[in-house]
Amino acid sequence: MTWKNTDNKTEAKPSIQFQTLKEAKVDRGIKILSYGNFSTGKTHFALSSKGPVYIIDTENGASPLADKFPDAKVISLSNMDNENVEEKDEVNNFQKYIDVVDYLFNLPDGEVGTIIVDSISDIWEYAQAYAKVKVFKIGIEDRLKQQWDWGIINKLYIKPLQKLIDKKCNVILTSRHGEVYNGPGKPSGIFEPKCQKRTPYLVDVVLFHELKYSNKKLNYQCKIEKCRQNGTLIGKIIENPTIEQIEELIK
Secondary structure (H helix, E strand, O other): EEEOOOOOOEEEEOOOOOOOOHHHHOOOOEEEEEOOOOOOOHHHHHHOOOOOEEEEEEEOHHHHHHHOOOOOEEEEOOOOOOOOOOOHHHHHHHHHHHHHHHHHOOOOOHHHOOEEEOOHHHHHHHHHHHHHHHHHHOOOOOOOOOOOOOHHHHHHHHHHHHHHHHHOEEEEEEEEEEEEEOOOOOOOEEEEOOOOOOOHHHEEEEEEEEEEOOOOOOOOOEEEEEOOOOOHHOOEEEEEOOHHHHHHHOO
16 A cells, blocks of 8 residues: 655655464563562572573672573673762663663574563662663652653663563562652562562563471562453462573463
């Protein structure tokens, strides 16, 4: 189908093609948000995913697992040198994060099995610092003047994350946990991922990781809090979880 523009030149309309859901599902990968306290096995769980594995590391938490996962590739965004005293490392780190995401997004799909962001909690903090300095031209420690400023920060954070979600590979985001308060000084005992609030909606699966003492030993476990593919799995506890276990349950 064609149309004519104002210069009387005939141009083709952009091609619009739908595909079946089954076709769209092929090689999409699984997108997971894993959150919990420190030393609850989140990074080890993420590294159990299929290779080639690429880690965007903000916590230097992957290096102790090098002997067990020697082929995983990592780039560290922490402890970057910064000679500009008016900026903190978070600003440069977020720009580096954007560059790394673009690089991974443009790699051929067959060259990427899994992308790990460890942790997305830090990326959210980097995005806030970046926006204050580069967009609003204020100090990192300054408070935003208007509520709608958060909309701009959210977009800065979501844009590269959406690229990762759209990539045809597994994507695993690790997050620290934060307790929900019912009011000042009133902890609820309920924990949630410490990241931008839309993050859990973008992934397929949300896992809460814990370290439990049972049968006279410590066990790593996770609880499925969201599963887009199979809602009946919500609430299920998995001991010593791996990506393979999650994939089998979803099937």
